[in-house]
Amino acid sequence: xxxxxxxxxxxxxxxxxxxxxxxxxxxxxxxxxxxxxxxxxxxxxxxxxxxxxxxxxxxxxxxxxxxxxxxxxxxxxxxxxxxxxxxxxxxxxxxxxxxxxxxxxxxxxxxxxxxxxxxxxxxxxxxxxxxxxxxxxxxxxxxxxxxxxxxxxxxxxxxxxxxxxxxxxxxxxxxxxxxxxxxxxxxxxxxxxxxxxxxxxxxxxxxxxxxxxxxxxxxxxxxxxxxxxxxxxxxxxxxxxxxxxxxxxxxxxxxxxxxxxxxxxxxxxxxxxxxxxxxxxxxxxxxxxxxxxxxxxxxxxxxxxxxxxxxxxxxxxxxxxxxxxxxxxxxxxxxxxxxxxxxxxxxxxxxxxxxxxxxxxxxxxxxxxxxxxxxxxxxxxxxxxxxxxxx
Numbered sequence: 001x002x003x004x005x006x007x008x009x010x011x012x013x014x015x016x017x018x019x020x021x022x023x024x025x026x027x028x029x030x031x032x033x034x035x036x037x038x039x040x041x042x043x044x045x046x047x048x049x050x051x052x053x054x055x056x057x058x059x060x061x062x063x064x065x066x067x068x069x070x071x072x073x074x075x076x077x078x079x080x081x082x083x084x085x086x087x088x089x090x091x092x093x094x095x096x097x098x099x100x101x102x103x104x105x106x107x108x109x110x111x112x113x114x115x116x117x118x119x120x121x122x123x124x125x126x127x128x129x130x131x132x133x134x135x136x137x138x139x140x141x142x143x144x145x146x147x148x149x150x151x152x153x154x155x156x157x158x159x160x161x162x163x164x165x166x167x168x169x170x171x172x173x174x175x176x177x178x179x180x181x182x183x184x185x186x187x188x189x190x191x192x193x194x195x196x197x198x199x200x201x202x203x204x205x206x207x208x209x210x211x212x213x214x215x216x217x218x219x220x221x222x223x224x225x226x227x228x229x230x231x232x233x234x235x236x237x238x239x240x241x242x243x244x245x246x247x248x249x250x251x252x253x254x255x256x257x258x259x260x261x262x263x264x265x266x267x268x269x270x271x272x273x274x275x276x277x278x279x280x281x282x283x284x285x286x287x288x289x290x291x292x293x294x295x296x297x298x299x300x301x302x303x304x305x306x307x308x309x310x311x312x313x314x315x316x317x318x319x320x321x322x323x324x325x326x327x328x329x330x331x332x333x334x335x336x337x338x339x340x341x342x343x344x345x346x347x348x349x350x351x352x353x354x355x356x357x358x359x360x361x362x363x364x365x366x367x368x369x370x371x372x373x374x375x376x377x378x379x380x381x382x383x384x385x386x387x388x389x390x391x
Contacts, residue, residue: 004123007122012380016115027102028096030095036080036081040056040080050118061136065131067117072129075161075338076131078109078135083100083361087101087363089365104360113134143334157341158342159343161347162338165348165350166348167367169349172322176348179302180301182329182336183232183331186260188291190289190290191289192288193252194251199249200247206249206285208253215278215282223274232261234259236257238258300335301336331360347378351367
């Protein structure tokens, strides 16, 4: 066993510098959901140069590669899309694409996944096959994961793992949690309508901005009251657009936000309750409403056995002190769709440095790149341990 750990650690070290360079290349050239053609090309080109035969999706966005032969088959998922955010890090490898940035660490996920494939390819006699999946459009609705599953990327997988970088955990540490580790997140699109009018005579019209304010302030408590106390629920609107003059009540206002919940049973009931409560609020003012409610992904529910395998692998490589517990997040992750078909786990990879962490999706987010080598080693050994357990 020590020989395997040493071999994985040595192979991971040998590819880590290349992985950092790849991460920086992808960071300079970010692409938003469903447009990741250059990203896909660069990943496929690198894998082919190393002797692999990746399979690229027909539209040139996303790919997979298999290492080893025969059953069992386990998977590693890396997402590859960026966000429509203007970078403000000032890093020498900062984004060259105006208004687009890898603010969620998917560039690191992709680089680690390439490193894992290369590390596994250096080892003799893998006890099965590892399928490395490079998934587009994690940040979009509908989900990139759901599309890849529809196309069979999860076929025959006995287990699957994924990483997500976490700036609240120090680089060199790995965060683990059994059970739910993310929340569900749905998107709310809403248009409220009225006859319009003069702001001096709101009683003759429908004051849509007041209606919008009531929805923002009252909807969360109304929906929360429909469930048992203690259920975690966050309904927050990030956009309110309407009106063209200070003295004119508009005829329509568009609103957009998210509904996030930790419990799967609450998530299933949420759309109908939100629609009912919005109708009640708008009707009370005499406003019309059009709701566009879009389902996101269910919570990621980590399998206990897979978590135990990752814990053992991580302890062997980086020590038990570097394995830390992590709470359930209110963020969402479409990796949960893969877990509807195979047991698996989402692992928090520490990328934090000194000082206060900068949150994901921030224009100043960056990561400690020493974490990339740790991710390659822990990911590769975890996948081998899963194969051994499944044989």
